[in-house]
Amino acid sequence: MGKLIVFEGIDGAGTGEQSKRLLDFLRERKIPAERIEYPGYHNPIGKFIHDYLHKKFDLSPEVQALFYAADMINDKEKIKLWLKEGKYVITDRYFTSTLAYQGLRGVKTEKLLKLAELFEMPKPDLVLFLKVSPEISMQRKLNEKTDLDRNESDKTFLEKLSVFYEQLIKDQAFSQWYALDGEKSKEEVFEQVKRVLRFG
16 A cells, blocks of 8 residues: 655645655655645636635635535545555645634534545545744745735734644644644755655
């Protein structure tokens, strides 16, 4: 069996960058690996989520959770097949993001975990949490683009989200979590990733 490795963090933590680095690192060493990012903005569910994030309409926290979960459940069989083939499956965010973002908005963790169990979502072997401050988060996002979404532009929300993630890490919710210093250089962060995965 392969391994499901998830990169997590508040907006701007660098999950996209580090998940791509890990994919390249593994493939260079001829280790079979695949990568998925969430939300999947290329598919209809992801496009719907994109519109929600850019305030085209509002959704209750429970409905948000269902749409985010549906985006991942849609890939469930593909992920299971890759794992069965012995591949590393790397995700830029996963259901652990739903635990945090929709959990903070009021959906109980226990209810979300039951949803994951009901639909037999693959559990991560490891969640790598890239820890950055809300200030760094917003600064990085503003350097990337001017059109921040409803999460990226809300510093108070990001502050509360950081605290909520800390609780998920403490509880080791849905997986084994490791917190890494996401404020270091891209190269230094990746060195931490390799050490945790014992590639260092």
